[in-house]
Amino acid sequence: MDVTASVDEEDDMETTRTELPTVTVAAVRAPVPMSGLRDFYDTAYTRVAEAAAREGWAIAGPAFGWYRGMPTDTVDVTAGFPVDGVAPGTSSGGVDVLDLPGGDAxxxxxxxxxDALPEAWARLEQDSAARGVQARGDFWEEYVTEPSPGGDPEANVTRLVLPLRAGA
Structure with missing residues (x-):
């Protein structure tokens, strides 16, 4: 595995290049207006958790939002959780099990x-350009910490993933 990093001394955000495995996920996919993204996420995560409980699927990681292209007024987004013990192609109540493709990222x-995620994405895009690599076209966010009502938003941890084109 090739891992390289660059660090910005001002914000301590580190970009790492790594090879990610393909991960089986249970998720809901929809075209969503940007103004409805928060409601979509709330509904999707609830539906996936209910399907997992009903079907006996084991949630195996943090919530994610997978974008199939750059957002405009609407975005093609898939939201859910990694799961164990269920095969891709399975579905339940509008929740589909599929593979989130791995690879160089x-x-x-x-x-x-x-609220600061756009700046973090801009940083990742700058790092991509500085390295001379090209994005595959999709990207995702993994919500490592679950926000809680009344919690400190500055404590949220989000992992941004930018898959790269083969040979990039």
Whole structure:
């Protein structure tokens, strides 16, 4: 595994290049207006958790949001959780089990409010350009910590993943 890093002394965000495994996930996919993204996530995560409980699927990691292209007024987004013990192609109540494809990727971990995620993504894109690599076209966020009502948004940890084109 080739791992390289660059660190910005001002914000301590580190971009790492790594080879990610393909992960089986249970998720809901939809085209969503940007203004409805928060409601979509809330509904999708609830539906996936209910399907997992009903079907006996083991949730095996943090919630994620997988974007199939750059957002405009709407975005093609898939939201759910990694799961163990269920085969891709399975579905239950509008929740589908599929593979989140792995491969060569740049990864940056952001600690702080979700409001600062656009700046973190901009940083990851700058690092990608500086390395001379090209994105595959999709990307995702893994919500490592679960926000809680009344919790400190600055304590949120989000892992940003930018898959790279083969041979990049």
């Amino acid at each position: 740049l990864v940056l971990t952001h600690t702080g409010s979700y």
